[in-house]
Amino acid sequence: MSRTQKQFRSVFNDCESIFLRKHKDYGSNWRIFRPASLTDQMYIKAMRIRTIEEKRVNKVNEPIDGEYKALVNYGILALIQLSLKEEKEMDLPLERVENLYRFYKEEAETLMMKKNHDYGEAWRTMRISSITDLILAKILRIKQIEDNKGEVTASEGVEGNYFDIIIYAVFCLIRLGEDVG
Numbered sequence: 001m002s003r004t005q006k007q008f009r010s011v012f013n014d015c016e017s018i019f020l021r022k023h024k025d026y027g028s029n030w031r032i033f034r035p036a037s038l039t040d041q042m043y044i045k046a047m048r049i050r051t052i053e054e055k056r057v058n059k060v061n062e063p064i065d066g067e068y069k070a071l072v073n074y075g076i077l078a079l080i081q082l083s084l085k086e087e088k089e090m091d092l093p094l095e096r097v098e099n100l101y102r103f104y105k106e107e108a109e110t111l112m113m114k115k116n117h118d119y120g121e122a123w124r125t126m127r128i129s130s131i132t133d134l135i136l137a138k139i140l141r142i143k144q145i146e147d148n149k150g151e152v153t154a155s156e157g158v159e160g161n162y163f164d165i166i167i168y169a170v171f172c173l174i175r176l177g178e179d180v181g
Contacts, residue, residue, distance in 0.1 A: 002113075004112075004116055004121065004174075005109070005113060006122075007174045008109060008112055008170055008174070009109070011170050011173045011177070012072065012108070012109070012172055014069065014107055015069045015072040015073055015170075016101055016102070016105060018069055018073065019073045019076065020094070020097070021103060023094060023097050026048055027090075027091060028049065028091055028092040028097060029090075030081075031081070031084075031089075031090045031091075031092065032090070032093070034078070034098065034142075035078055035080075035082060035085075035146065035158070036079055036146045038074055038076065038077055038141055038172065038179045039139060039142050039146060040121050040143075041070075041074050042071055042074045042075065042078075042139050042165065043136075043140075043143070045065075045067045045070045045071050045074070046071065046132065046135050046136045046139055047136070049067050049068070049132050049135075050129075050132050050133070050136060053080040053128075053129045055153070057117060060076040064176070065173055065176055068169040068170075068172045069173065069174045071134060071135065071165060071166070072166050072169045072170060072173075075162045075163070075165050075166035075169070076101055076104050076105065076166065078158075078162050079104045079159060079162050079163075080097075080101070080104065081181050082158070082159060087118055099126060104166075106169055107163070108163055108166045111163050111167065112170070115167070122177075123168075123171045124175070128172050128175050130166050131171060131172050131175075132172070133169050134164075134174075135165050135169060136169050138146060138161045138165045138168070139161075139165065140160070141155070141161050142158045142161045144163075145155055145157065145158050146158065154165075157167075
């Protein structure tokens with residue numbers, strides 16, 4: 001297993017732990033969110049990161065890594081919501097939520113390994129602020145696709161963009177962990 005894959009799994013396991021603890025606290029009330037609402041939540045998180053990067057001041061005093069973890073988990077929520085769009089059941093058992101989360105986590109890791117191979121780990125030399133900008137660009141693309149009622153003519157749909165956001169957020173968390181440790 002490569003260093004990147006180990007780091008990716010470690011960071012993602014932390015995100016999953018947060019997600020599942022919150023599910024135990026709140027249940028699956030997140031099922032009420034429409035996909036556009038999840039996209040807007042992701043936008044809020046990414047804009048907070050960018051604002052703090054630009055102003056170099058964090059007045060709420062909540063660490064940035066929590067926002068990247070939220071981006072990972074909102075991305076997974078969005079993918080789950082899209083997969084359950086025909087289902088009306090709001091209260092999902094913990095075991096089902098765990099299975100769905102892990103399915104998308106594994107899909108994200110597989111995609112990351114393929115892209116990481118092709119791009120030669122370019123993310124390791126990028127500024128974290130540039131990766132934040134990529135995340136924001138992906139969110140804005142999703143918003144446009146949602147505003148177009150899902151219609152695309154020359155681009156990937158929202159799912160691919162959600163996966164990219166998840167992967168970029170994990171990369172930022174890896175980089176932040178390396179800078180600290």
